[in-house]
Amino acid sequence: MSSILDNLNDKQREAAGHIDGPLLIIAGAGSGKTRVLTHRVAYLIKECGVNPYNIMAITFTNKAAGEMRERVDRIVGEGCEAVWVQTFHATCVRILRRHIHEIGFDNNFTIYDTDDSKTVMKRVLKKLNVDPKYVRESTVLRAISDAKNDLIGPDEYADRYRNDYSKRTISQAYDLYQDMLRDNNALDFDDLLRLTVALFKNCPEVLENYQHRFKYIMVDEYQDTNNAQFELVRLLAKEHGNLCVVGDDDQSIYKFRGANIGNILGFESNFPGAKVVKLEQNYRSTKNILDAANAVIANNTGRKPKRLWTDREEEDPVFFSIYDNSAEEAEGVVSEIERLKSKGLADYGDCAILYRTNAQSREFEARFVRDGVPYFIVGGVNFYSRREVKDMLAYLKTVDSGRDDVSVRRIINVPKRGIGATTIEKIATFADDAGLGFYEACGMADEIPGLGKAASKVLAFVNLIDSFRKCLEENGPTETLKMIVDETDYQNELKEEDADDASERIGNIDELINTLRQFEDDEPEGTLSQFLEDAALVSDLDSADEDTSRVMLMTVHSAKGLEFPRVFLCGMEDGVFPGYMSINSDDPDDIEEERRLAYVAITRAQDVLYISSARARMVRGETQYNPVSRFIKEIPEEMLERGPSGNIIGGRTSYKSSYRSSMPERKIADDGKPQAPIFKKNARALMASGGLSGSVIQKGATLAGTKPDYEVGDRVMHLKFGEGEVLAIEKGPRDYQVTVNFDNAGQKIMYAAFAKLEKMR
DNA sequence: CGTACTAGTCTTTTT
């Protein structure tokens, strides 16, 4: 009898087929870990009779979640919608929305991004009369974040460091910061995790409910989990013990944000009786590339011994070139890419340029622009962090609830309407004294002493927001956003301010409008609040997907999980990569982390790897002369083919496209989709993360609008709402709209393609 | 209250 697991190699099958008890899958780079995870889900459902409802898979990025969801859909088909496939943060939001009131918070909380946190912290430090010259917000926020990741709340923090004078300011700031978040009904990213754990610890019945439900739990990129995430997973898996984690200790590169590599190294002692499976066969790279990667990573101590191997034989060497300066490096790399393209050896989309820091993208970009080569820079400023987008979101948040002071204060004078800092402070003081929210206080502007003429301006602002609220009720979110843009004349403001980047910013606003409309179309029951929640958890990285026609530029961190036929690893100099911070650090693990990062970089390459360094480079406005990276010296000389200074000697052998078709499930460039604007992709990723209200949106679902196979009067079955009777079917602009009266859930209007209604016979 | 200039920070990476 054939099995889903037949498609896997022995080790993969061993891993995917292990069902009961804790399981650690050490998955080397390119060893097919997503494949194993998705097949395991399929196997559980199709061959072990496990109810999809009992399965949870957790990832770090929306992109990974979307990808996994898509692939599970493909293998399992119908019925897998009930599987939870989400990021840690989205999972927590989903749980907290339902239960956080049980630990004294409002279920309707908003989520603050790092930018918002910074704004709050600034006010905290001001209130505490701390001189920002001596204590920086970022330092305090870092310390608080670390504490949260270790599940230390403000009270415990104060307790713990009672006698440590140096921590006193931080302790006070932590306390006040949490107060302000609470006043604003907001949680920051770290709170999402911390409070979910707190919820579980304080409300055993809630925990039991989820423990009972999730009989099978899978965690991707386990080497990147922090202590809070560990605790979350441990608690959830406690009842059934069927915890399957996948990761690679050699690819642990997020220590700086709290990841604890000890979680993966100590899995067997934390979960006694754990089975361990190592996936060491690499399906991605040539032998040369793997040898180089192995040679570098072998210098790390404290790792699980493993050695990647491949049965690929193609033998282009690893190319290494030293340039006189970074401009020549950029020139050399770009001209090599152009050469490859013109000789038909590679398409632009086959090439990726990887670097340690975002700032390094500049010189490459300049070359690409000059030569008219299509390129795409991943990362940089997150779409949702751009000023114009944040402004619009702040308007929407204010319209939606007005409870979020940070948002109200952000836009009360944007565009300029004559409400200055003094006025804002007076309102804030009044609000504090009266125990009101900032926005509420605005509504009472004429009762606030000392506002003078400004009072009428503030009231005009309140009226403006009221008119938007009315619009929201009558015409929905998208129309409201359009009205906001029109009424505030925001686009003209942008033009006057800086004509050069106005068009890009206006474009971003248009994209936001499109995304909101898409959201409304896709989820007719979705509210503005929901959209705003989702938006807070989406990053630009999610758009780093299939773009077949452009050279991709990104940091090594962003490249994790991706693969490219030709990789250019640039700026390999001591001080750049490894970064000077790690070189000067007293903690030897910092260098090891950089080495893991180098390992990640090298293993992104499928067919050819080009490494380069520059003798001179501008860093923060000054020229640095750095030696060749120590990591390059760790690669045996015979594995490298050195180019003469300033010149890459390019691919000696021809490029065989046959490698590519033989690769199992390539991630990049496998569907030839025309490239969509960046934000459209974000939208898709956003949708893929699932409605946080509990409804699950299928990424793969089309809106093509085939006529459903049921008719008015038929009894139908819905995954979440159960049985019901079809009252109406209407053809909408993109899909059929179905009205169903559910026996238990009442009347709902839904889109046919999404609702996946099944006719009862 | 708004504008224009200055100083300081940033460059590690993300939800």
Next chain:
DNA sequence: GACTAGTACG
């Protein structure tokens, strides 16, 4: 080198 926040001045 670029961006941002903060300050002085109009």
